[in-house]
Amino acid sequence: MLRTADQAGAEPPANADCTLIVPADPLSAPGLATPYQLTATDAAAGPCHEANAEQSAFVEAAILTGDGQLTLYDPLVVDKGTRPAAPTAPAQVPDGSTVGLWFGFNGDNLTLKSADGMTSLQQGDCVNGAHKSIFGQFAYCNAMAFFGQANQRVQDGTLKVPPLGVAKDGKPCPTTRDFSVVDQDQSDNVVTHYIATGDGQIAQNNKAGRAALQNPDRRTRTMAPKFADLANGSDNLLLTAFIDPALGCAPWTLPNQSSDGEPSAALPLDELSAMAGQRAPIALLPLNNPMTLNGNRPDADKTNLFRTGVNQGTIGGGGDDGDGATYCRNMFGDPAGIQRVFDDQGIFVGAPSVDPNMATNLFTFLAMRANGSFTELRCGNLLGVRNPVKLTMDGNGTVSDATLTPLGQTPTSPGNSAPATTMTAGS
Incomplete structure (x- = not known):
């Protein structure tokens, strides 16, 4: 992820290392609707605040039912010890569903932690890195199981992946595995949006959240927004919100339960679309990806764990050896x-x-x-x-x-x- 100027120029610099407390049973409907809590990994380095765009963390969920119906949900993140500005939307997770979670971060290093007294990370089969070396801005929970089920549903025809379409330049619309789109750390963030006020109130991006974060304008006798959009500075957002519209392309979107059912793009949709439609050369995470290094050394285990989280085959599978020079x-x-x-x-x-x-x-x-x-x-x-x-x-x-x-x-x-x-x- 390339950080924007708004996320890079504050004085003094914000604490870039934060911890996200994962609620109990994170793959369940109550777990999805329970706010995650953001706090500093090291309090001595300064606080972490979700409303600070340099430190914002984001969560994105996909719910795949047993018959192949797929919807999205964006669990909310708030500061530790605070409450959301509006109640979170209830999540629907039908029996037999498989849920995946993905995390993005606008700082440098996001560490996942179980809620006090809970085994949240084990319950969610969460992956933050390998060999005590975290990925940095990315993490996931239960992605292997989710993509395993999703790939099977695509193969048996119960989950339909839309065709990529043709761009204005006459070429196939790009995906997150297109070498014209990727950067040094591809597929590392999510498309989730929250809304926030300057005094730190956070809400999901839906009607209830927007209503809670409005001020009455006495002059016009109307309700005026007082909130800003919080977004993850990601390759996925760059593709779906900027590159696709410029090229006359449209990303795959599905109903988002936390946004009043409005259609939304999402990392898992991007990766399923790339799996189905990307032509050679296909960009898969290389061993020199900064997020999969262990210290300054390539780490095949860490690279493979990251690949698993975004539906990519492991190194050595299908003739891909993760070679950085080839990438x-x-x-x-x-x-x-x-x-x-x-x-x-x-x-x-x-x-x-x-x-x-x-x-x-x-x-x-x-x-x-x-x-x-x-x-x-x-x-x-x-x-x-x-x-x-x-x-x-x-x-x-x-x-x-x-x-x-x-x-x-x-x-x-x-x-x-x-x-x-x-x-x-x-x-």
């Missing part, structure tokens, strides 16, 4: 990788930036993200090349332009004009 080469050297973004520059330049303080439009944001991913994945060392994505900043430090030099060609030096073979786009 970098596909991302920066294959036409289906970041080159697609530069080929589609005319489309993305006209689309809004995820964060206008960091990049002027969606094209420059994606280019900036690719430039950072090259560094984070250590592609330069693995491939023996310089970063092929060069960025131009305006006077405010905002990315306003970018160039791509295909692998095997000589990159231009900063400040020089790009060669004729270099693809470029302005802001």
Whole structure:
């Protein structure tokens, strides 16, 4: 996940390591409707507050019934010792259902913890990492069982995955396993939204929550919102809310029980869609993914556990060996990788930036993200090349332009004009 400027520039910096207390029986209907509690992992490093966008944690659930009906639910997160601004929506988990949970975090390291006196993590079959090394911004509960059932329902035809469709560029709509979409830590966050006030009140994103977080405007005699949207800065949200609309694509959505039944995208839907429709080259978590390293070393066990949580096969399955150099080469050297973004520059330049303080439009944001991913994945060392994505900043430090030099060609030096073979786009 690439953190936005709103999540990166506070002074003093917020505590980036928080703990999420998981309620009892987290896979049950009462467990889904019980708020999770956020607290500091180390109180000496400062508090953790859900309403602080730098520290917000998010939970996303999918409920698959025995006959293949799939719905979503977003359990709420509040500060430890507080109550939600409005009662949480009741969850419906029919007998025989399989429930999966996924977690995202806007800080650095999110640690799951059982509620006091409970065995919540064991009850939920929760995975936070491996060998006492947590993933960081991601965790999950019961994902293996959920995807096992979901994949079976897809195979027997009781769960229908919509086709990807065709994008404006004439190519298949991208997925979370498309090398034009992934970054250094793909599939690491969720699409959940909450609403919050400046004084720390939190509610689910539904009618009851919005009503609870409104103020009467005496001048107009209307109810004025006083809340802000809390969202997880994720690859999944980038795809479904920014890239898909720009390309004329539509993500797979299903009814969200916690949002008045309104359709919502979700990580498990993204991964099932990618499993069903992504064409080669297919991006699967490599061993050099920063979230699956143990210290600074690749860890196959940790990588496989992360893969399991997002419905990817283990290393060695299907001919995929998790090789970091291959991942970098596909991302920066294959036409289906970041080159697609530069080929589609005319489309993305006209689309809004995820964060206008960091990049002027969606094209420059994606280019900036690719430039950072090259560094984070250590592609330069693995491939023996310089970063092929060069960025131009305006006077405010905002990315306003970018160039791509295909692998095997000589990159231009900063400040020089790009060669004729270099693809470029302005802001």
